[in-house]
Amino acid sequence: MALTFTDLVEVDLGGLAAAVADWKKTVDGLAKSAGKARTGMWAKSDSAHWAGVNATVSREFIAKTAKEVSDLHDEANSVYQVLDDGHTELEALQKQIRQAVGVDAPHLGIRVEDTGGGRARCFFPHVRGDTDERTQEQLDARRELEDRINRIVAHAEEIDASVARALAKIHGNDRHDAGHSVYGSLNDAEAERAIELARKGDKMSDAELRELNQLLRFNSAEKDGQFATEFYQGLGGPEQALKFYGRMSLDGTGGQASTLRLDEVRDLQKYMGYTLADATDPDHAHHLPDSWGAEFRRLGTRPIGWERGQVNQPYGYQVLGGLLRYGDYDPRFLTPIAEHVTQLHRKDPFFFLSNNARGVPDLYGFNPSGRLGTGNDPLNSVLEALGHSPEASEKFFTQPPTAYNEDGTVKKGGDPGFSSYLDVFTDKDFEWTVDTNDVNVLADEDKTRTALGFGPQALGHALESATTGRPYDSDATADAVRHTEARAHLVSEIVDKFGEHPELIRHNENGDLDEESGPLSALRGSLGDITAEYMGDFQQAMYQEDSDSDLFPSFGAAADLDANHASRFLGEVGQDPDAYSAITTAQQAYTSDVVNHVINDPSHSTASLDGRVGAAVAPGSAIAGIMSDARAQAIHHYHAASDTEFNEAAAEKQKWVNRVLGMGLEKAAERVPIAGAPLEWASEDIQESVMKSIEKDTSDEAQAQAGTEYTAGREAALDSARAAVDHALLNNGTIDADTAEDLRRAARTSAGHSHSDGAQWKSESGKN
Template identity: 50%
Template sequence: MAVKYMDLVEVDLGRLATAVSDWKSAVDKLKTAAQNARRGMKAKSEKARWAGANATVTRGFVTKTTKEIADLHTEANSIYQVLNDAHTELASLQKQIKTAVQADAPTLGVRVEDIGDGKVRCYFQHIRGDTDERTQDQLDAKQELENRINRLIAHAAEIDASVARALRKSHGSDPHNAGHSSYKSLGDAQSERAAELAKLGPKMTDKQFTELNSIMKWNAKDADFSTAFYKSLGGPEETLDFYGRMALEGTQGDDNKERLALTRQLQRNMGHALATATDPDNEPRLSASWGEDFRKLGTRPIEIYPGAPNSPHGYQILGGLLRYGNYDAEFINPIAEHVVQLHHKDPDFFMNNKPVTGGADLDWGYNPSGKNGAGYDPLTSVLEGLGHSPEAAKSFFTDEPTVYKEDGTVDKNGTLGYHYFEVLNGKDFEWAPDSLVHPGSDEAQHAREMGPDALGHALEAAVTGDAWDADPPELHRDSDTAEIMKQVINRYNVASEEGPPPEVMKDSLAKMGASYIDDLNYSIMNFGGSGDALGRDALFANSSDGSTRTSFDEQKARNFMMLVAGDEEGYKSLTSAQQLFMASGLAAFETDEDRGITFAQNAAKVHGILDESRSHGIREEFKDPEEAQQMLQEQNGEWRKSLVSGGVTVAATAGAAILLGPAVGVVAATAVPLVMESAGSAVSTAYGNHTLEYLKDHEYTNDPQALQAVQDVEKVGERAATQPVLRFAQNAGMNNNEATDLINEIEQSYLAGKAAISNNEKVAS
């Protein structure tokens, strides 16, 4: 019977603690008894001169009795260890679920309901007179709470099942024969069971498969478990054989969706476990020879089914595992380097052994996830692996390369002649179509986009210091990540000789730009203007490594923003980050009016750059005059007519507008452009919050109310972005004339940013 919600909340773990104590006492007493038996009657029996029947009966009895006492001690210790671990883990889970239910849920105004089958649902309780309307943040928080509670229950259920199984095997089925399976910990018992199930391979029933996944899900990041599991498979080649058979069996055909879902879970669980087991900081861990053997097997056919044609190369199977887990650079980077070098030498090396489908499932392969390829191109796989391994990704793009021979061994005398960043981001790089679709078809062309998408993920991890899909993400920037970002900006801008990025990379470029919005502002600051006179570095006092600010080439920084913000989603990402950055800085300079004004001017200029970049992008998208006019009439996008200083005026470019307002008392409604329909929809994106948290930790001492004003669109509507400047003017004690001057200065800076892009459009064309 599965553990239920109330089971975990209400169970009296004190009784389990008492049982643990009792078994510990029994273990100690049996240990003494076993020692006495061994040192006493067993020792005397061995020394005695037995004759006749005593030589066989009595001596044998003494030997058997001594062994039984020792076995009883072993069994008791095994039970104690398992129960002790179970109590520790269940107590932790119970504490977490009580916090979630008794503290977090009431804070959110949420009720928790048991819906059976070991799951709950969370819902907002109706309050009389309430509209029951909830913000997206509230809905997200409710869902996060529900998911968290369900994970805790599922984890408790796995512990309960593992304990019951371990106790049965420790005790055995013979009441007259003590000493059976012996475990040093609950994890030891779980490792044994996982190994038993894995030996069944594709013959596992769905129930057994579910059990294996459940065990692995909660233990994949435990070094003891993961190392023991991989050793139980035999070695690198046996690992590839096992996973390869499971992947092919799980992706064959579209009918058995449950089996496919289980196979996807296995891929994820085995990937995380492999990352844990190969981390040199963990103990225990797999030896370094595993990485070396994987490289040797990388170009060798692995006969999953002996005699079958098109046996996969080792890297094709391994790639499915590398897509999940945060791998150490010592393990994944030699593999990634080897794969890139093989691809550079022969782009079709791995594609040449793809099976001929003959109408088979096009998703059949070694990447059950179905994300970015079927798994025949290991280059896409290792780039996805780097996308989840930020430290490794950073090293991959910055360290001196190591040259490898085709068999995966180091070529000590070899020279490469190229850098991975340049070759992978080159306009002529040939990406493989990682799919079983027919070559030359439209589908095959689409399949070639999977590699660039994975490259974008790897670059995201390298420049942000976090997995590309981390939730929630955290920035971990340093001089190396900034140097890679500089390479990204130099390569991807509207004036790049290498050409534009693939469409699938644009979302990654936008996230990278949002993560470096402070350095982009720093780079745009006019070196010879007032910013320099006031001390440009003082305006941008802190940086990623705490010492020096990264300055990108001003022209290239502007061209990068023009490229990224020309796209709607890229514009949203950069603009939301810019709003947060502006609010952060202005709140810090309220006691330094001159620097605050200079900071605001530069920030407004960046807003102008972003707005005009999007305007240019729209003009490119709607070059036909009728289409452009229709777009303006329908007003479906973020670009809206807005107020201008002193009254209502329309700034009618291709939908672009300035958000200015009339003076109101001492504080004027200042010129902070917000040309999105909903500020909150952009600011609440992951990388908006990503940037916000980084700014809080590394940049300025923030005014929480000023930052909240940017995010809380429901309270301030489309004027959300004006709030930081309004607060700055008010808190700085500006009079009417000073406020008016501030409006004019910021408006001129904003227009200067727009003009810089307008003058640059001929470059983009």
């Protein structure tokens, strides 16, 4: 019977705690008895001079009795260890769920209901007179809480089942014989079960595969790496691990696989990846030896088969790549693999595609997730791995490259032929592959274009990770990570690269123009996120502010961006709806923080306050002007997007408001009203202002032909500047109404001039 939500919330774990204490006493008592049996009667029996029947029967009986006492101690200790670990974990999970139900749910106005089967439902109860309309933020909070509660219950269910199974194996169902399965921890029992299931391979039922996934899911992030290491060692080694995953991925993605099987294999890919990342971290108390990384590199270019007479044998890297797409990997493991794969691709882009299966219905390959390719080209896979592994990606892009032989060994004294991987991927001769098993892909121009974008998108994810210090798809509420000198310098290199060569990321669908789309246009969304992360540095660049500016601070090390490259970079990147939304959202949040700083923080400046407010909004307004021009260019010139796409992308980028405000909070925690408790209000208000601004920044074809594309965008910039002043004035009682209006006027005037500057910079810089 499955553990229910109500069970976990209401059960009294005191009885289990008492049982743990009793078993500890039993273990201690049996330890003494076993010691006496071993050093007492057994030792005396063994040294005695027996004769006749006693020489065999009595001596054997005493030896067997002593062993049984020792076995009883081992069995009791196993029971104690399993119960103790189970109690500790269940107690922690119960604390989490009681916090969620008793504190978080009421705070959000949410009620929680047990729906049975180990599931719970969260909902907003109807209140008489209430419209029952909820904001997107409220709906997201409800979904997050429900997912969190059900995840806790599922984890508790896995613990409960593992403890019960371990106790049965320890006991062995033999009342007259102690000493069956011996465990030093619950982890040992869970790893044993996971290996037992994995050895069944594709003969696992759907239920068994789900059980394996649950074991991996809830044990793949342990700080000591014990379970993860025991699991991979239990598979038999790197080659056996690849064979197991290769067999399972094709079992779940083949034409005969059910939807349920595909879903379970997708989970297996994810959780085996997380588990491998945990097991290969050298800083964990338990981890796989370095030889695993070297062996994976050796197997990377070798065919891997798991069936007798297998015709299509993938290369090791094709299989491994499916696992690497999930997990935050240590650079000592991942970076050499990523370097090796990149160098192999640079030498021969089609090396790995030469052995693709032909005429089979499998559309997923070794990447059951289906995201960004099938995994036939491991380059996409390792770039995705870097996108989830910030430390590894930072080293990959910022440290001198190491040359590798084809077998994955370091080429002593070898020169890789390039100085940075950013240069490799942005070289005009670099060739991306069509990584898909989709039918008739080469005959379908749209399918080909989509597939050719998989690699650049993955590259964008890797660059995001390297420059932000976070996995590219990390929690939207995650705090920003201070910029290191290496990360900031990489941003400068990226801006210089694409600011000088914007054609690399251009997206043009207007068949009447001679300009072609660039090979890296698909990574503009990631470049937009990088820009949002480094908004302080981009605002510094607009009017050549010093990098150590107090008014426009960087978050950590300064990027020292070139002003001309920055404006051209922004103009090209901003033509992507997602990038435009991220940049616009971050710009307005950052500008609001700067204006708040000017109005509310103490200052020794002798300049007029209205002049300082005008200067505060100028850089952000210039960026807004560049964005307006970029949006108009994308819609009316390149036909690459529509107003609807720009507006729809905005809602997904509101995370940048809290993140950018958080950067300001770290600098001066006493700020009002943005600091402290009012942060939630400021965030919501700024988000609303951003949405209105983005929806207003639009133009139709008639306006474009009349040369008035930026009128609405200019008005939006003025509104945004006024709103920034209003935010800062909210809790400031020292500024009278007349002065407040002067400050609004100064902000609007400066915003108007700077918006025109930005639009003009973009238009002029676009003339190559």
